Amino acid sequence: WLRRCTHYLFIVVVAVNSTLLTINAGDYIFYTDWAWTSYTVFSISQTLMLVVGATYYLTFTGVPGTATYYGLIMTVYTWVAKGAWFALGYPYDFIVTPVWLPSAMLLDLAYWATKKNKHSLILFGGVLVGMSLPLFNMVNLITVADPLETAFKYPRPTLPPYMTPIEPQVGKFYNSPVALGAGAGAVLSVTFAALGCKLNTWTYRWMAA
Numbered sequence: 001w002l003r004r005c006t007h008y009l010f011i012v013v014v015a016v017n018s019t020l021l022t023i024n025a026g027d028y029i030f031y032t033d034w035a036w037t038s039y040t041v042f043s044i045s046q047t048l049m050l051v052v053g054a055t056y057y058l059t060f061t062g063v064p065g066t067a068t069y070y071g072l073i074m075t076v077y078t079w080v081a082k083g084a085w086f087a088l089g090y091p092y093d094f095i096v097t098p099v100w101l102p103s104a105m106l107l108d109l110a111y112w113a114t115k116k117n118k119h120s121l122i123l124f125g126g127v128l129v130g131m132s133l134p135l136f137n138m139v140n141l142i143t144v145a146d147p148l149e150t151a152f153k154y155p156r157p158t159l160p161p162y163m164t165p166i167e168p169q170v171g172k173f174y175n176s177p178v179a180l181g182a183g184a185g186a187v188l189s190v191t192f193a194a195l196g197c198k199l200n201t202w203t204y205r206w207m208a209a
Contacts, residue, residue, distance in 0.1 A: 055196025071104030130189030134181030
């Protein structure tokens with residue numbers, strides 16, 4: 001029971017940190033003139049947080065579908081946390097679309113289709129999540145209110161001067177933020193999927209000591 005509780009504790013910690021990362025990502029991307037740069041950086045960071053936690057949870061239970069459940073945990077946590085933004089007068093569509101769920105489903109699919117092969121999960125699942133999440137994140141940006149317009153309409157009274165909304169500059173050092181995020185995410189997600197699997201081994205060894 002102690003080992004199982006430790007696993008669940010790790011899962012909660014990773015999910016909470018994923019939520020906090022998402023909140024910070026949304027907060028920053030809407031208050032900067034480097035929006036596409038931020039979009040790419042935070043797409044990659046959210047990809048890695050999703051894949052390490054979902055892979056850990058998935059290999060812990062060994063049940064395909066667990067990664068999607070983990071993505072749902074991240075989504076619900078974020079909805080609850082972002083609900084506090086209503087107090088600041090923000091519209092809710094400015095906040096969160098469940099962009100992790102489709103990528104988590106692909107992770108589950110890779111695990112199920114390869115008959116629970118961990119190496120295939122790491123390689124195929126990691127690549128699928130890394131390539132898909134930046135795309136779904138773009139859909140997220142399309143469906144919410146215009147970031148710059150919202151930033152001017154709902155100014156934050158506690159916003160530091162360097163974060164105040166300004167007219168957008170060029171700020172693009174590449175042509176396609178989705179392609180860059182997907183390319184980098186596909187490579188890095190494989191590493192983090194492997195880390196998620198390894199966390200199980202480390203936890204078991206630590207609890208057995």
